Amino acid sequence: MAVGVFWRVVFFAALWWIWAGDKPASWWFGAPAVLSAAFMAARRVGDESHRVRMRGLGMFLIYFVRASFQGGVDVAWRAMSPRMRLRPGFIEYPLRLDARRAPAVFFANIISLLPGTLSVELGETSVMVHAIDLEAPVEAQLQELERRIAAMFVAGEGA
Amino acid sequence: MEGVREALAVGVMVLGALFFVAGSVGMLRFPDVYTRLHALTKADNLGMGLLVFGLSLQAPGWQLVLKLVLIWIFVMIAGAISCHLVAREAYRQGVKPEQGGDL
Known part of the structure; x- marks a missing residue:
């Protein structure tokens, strides 16, 4: 403490x-x-601690800036085009990260900043995600994000 | 060189402002609470990032750049969390999403 x-x-x-x-x-x-x-x-x-790998962090930042760009352009384009192309709906994404710990909370927050996805509820074993276009490869994108976050954090000691 | 930097800064900031406009248009046009949140979080995150980048090009010192980047990070945190809370509350109250098609 x-x-x-x-x-x-x-x-x-x-x-x-x-x-x-x-x-x-x-x-x-x-x-x-x-x-x-x-x-x-x-x-x-409390004393939950996670070490962050510098290499993982750097890779993540590059990925995050690129994805933020895509996310902003994607939604701006949908909003401005005369025929708004939206195929929205919910997807329940099974978590591999431990939902009670910091990386999962981080994951849920980043979901909302990436292209086409919005975290709705962080459950005990899954995240409910709202997707703006169900025909896009939403699941693959979430898996990539989760993998990158897992690569960035190293689990530490603590409750 | 100074002129190029100035022009780049203004161009980037105008682009950022356009993303705020697009986000606002999305908020007005999109059909339900969830899709509107999409417009707000993503377009504003990018618009804010571009504004911060443009202002950083004009900043007189590194401490101001640090401050601008910090503001961007905190706006992102606030945006992501409030967006999640609005979406979660709508979901818990049973607000159904629009099913889509070309709306």
């Missing part, structure tokens, strides 16, 4: 510094905010 709080203080202080700049007076508000945020985060999430 103590170690968790320490690193969170460092992390949140860095965020505050980036936002507020180096005006000393900003810390009158910033220091209490950083400390309370660190304590609340440590209490809420």
